Amino acid sequence: MRIDVVSIFPEYLAPLELSLIGKARQDGLLELNVHDLRTFTTDKHRTVDDTPYGGGAGMVMKPEPWAQALESIADARIADSQEAATGDSADGPAKKPVLIVPSPAGERFNQALAYELAEEEQLVFACGRYEGIDERFMEWAAARFTVRPVSLGDYVLNGGEVAVLAMVEAIGRLLPGVVGNPESLVEESHSDGLLEYPVYTKPSSWRDRDVPAVLLSGNHGKIAQWRRHEQFRRTAERRPDLLAEFDAGGLTRADRTAFGELGYEVVEGRLRRRADSGPAD
Ligand code: 6GU
Numbered sequence: 157m158r159i160d161v162v163s164i165f166p167e168y169l170a171p172l173e174l175s176l177i178g179k180a181r182q183d184g185l186l187e188l189n190v191h192d193l194r195t196f197t198t199d200k201h202r203t204v205d206d207t208p209y210g211g212g213a214g215m216v217m218k219p220e221p222w223a224q225a226l227e228s229i230a231d232a233r234i235a236d237s238q239e240a241a242t243g244d245s246a247d248g249p250a251k252k253p254v255l256i257v258p259s260p261a262g263e264r265f266n267q268a269l270a271y272e273l274a275e276e277e278q279l280v281f282a283c284g285r286y287e288g289i290d291e292r293f294m295e296w297a298a299a300r301f302t303v304r305p306v307s308l309g310d311y312v313l314n315g316g317e318v319a320v321l322a323m324v325e326a327i328g329r330l331l332p333g334v335v336g337n338p339e340s341l342v343e344e345s346h347s348d349g350l351l352e353y354p355v356y357t358k359p360s361s362w363r364d365r366d367v368p369a370v371l372l373s374g375n376h377g378k379i380a381q382w383r384r385h386e387q388f389r390r391t392a393e394r395r396p397d398l399l400a401e402f403d404a405g406g407l408t409r410a411d412r413t414a415f416g417e418l419g420y421e422v423v424e425g426r427l428r429r430r431a432d433s434g435p436a437d
Pocket of ligand 1 (some may be wrong): 257307312314316384
């Protein structure tokens with residue numbers, strides 16, 4: 157996968173040289189380039205923003221430096237893959253690269269979107285600052301890229317850089333070979349729409365607290381069922397919104413009983429809080 161990040165604070169992306177993602181880059185599993193938006197300006201002051209038409213607080217990012225930056229990235233890609241003449245390769249028409257625009261006004265980023273984006277050949281991240289980028293740049297970009305405004309959650313960051321750190325890590329670790337043991341991707345939080353079960357290690361008794369006996373029993377069936385029901389319990393307590401989306405069609409009788417004790421029933425393949433089960437939080 158190739159990732160390009162455009163930002164006015166390229167140093168903000170330095171942590172992408174560390175740890176798992178840094179290693180993936182060294183191993184050639186991920187090509188990642190960070191570009192300074194200001195290098196695509198032409199005026200003496202290297203201006204990237206201006207006041208908003210219509211008035212109001214804050215500044216808006218000018219469209220031209222962004223267009224210059226993305227044209228340069230697209231040109232580099234075409235030169236790389238020798239597709240300059242037609243935009244087509246031996247595999248057929250070239251697919252538009254995905255342009256992710258981090259924004260609190262975007263669609264929500266989640267594990268499903270991370271998996272989807274991990275399938276792409278190229279991702280470009282445009283880190284806006286201030287009140288955002290001139291909307292005409294978005295329209296211009298849509299002809300060349302699949303544009304996706306994406307939000308980490310319902311809160312406001314000063315710019316897209318921190319969001320890019322989070323998204324590149326979430327996506328990068330799903331690329332083949334990046335995480336040493338792919339099994340560890342299977343059982344983690346959100347991989348099945350539920351939160352992960354609690355984990356314990358030695359010693360079996362610590363400061364008067366014992367590891368749940370079932371985990372020491374050696375009974376793998378019982379352990380699996382206990383873990384699954386802990387996932388249900390945790391998800392019901394911390395993230396009941398996830399249970400509304402959960403496909404309850406495959407639940408066993410024991411699973412349904414466990415959900416019954418948590419105040420949930422299955423109606424038409426979906427979990428629903430029983431009317432008599434009291435307030436959710
Ligand atoms: Cl992706 N960007 C910004 N600027 N703020 C955010 C966000 C993204 N997600 C939540 N808040």
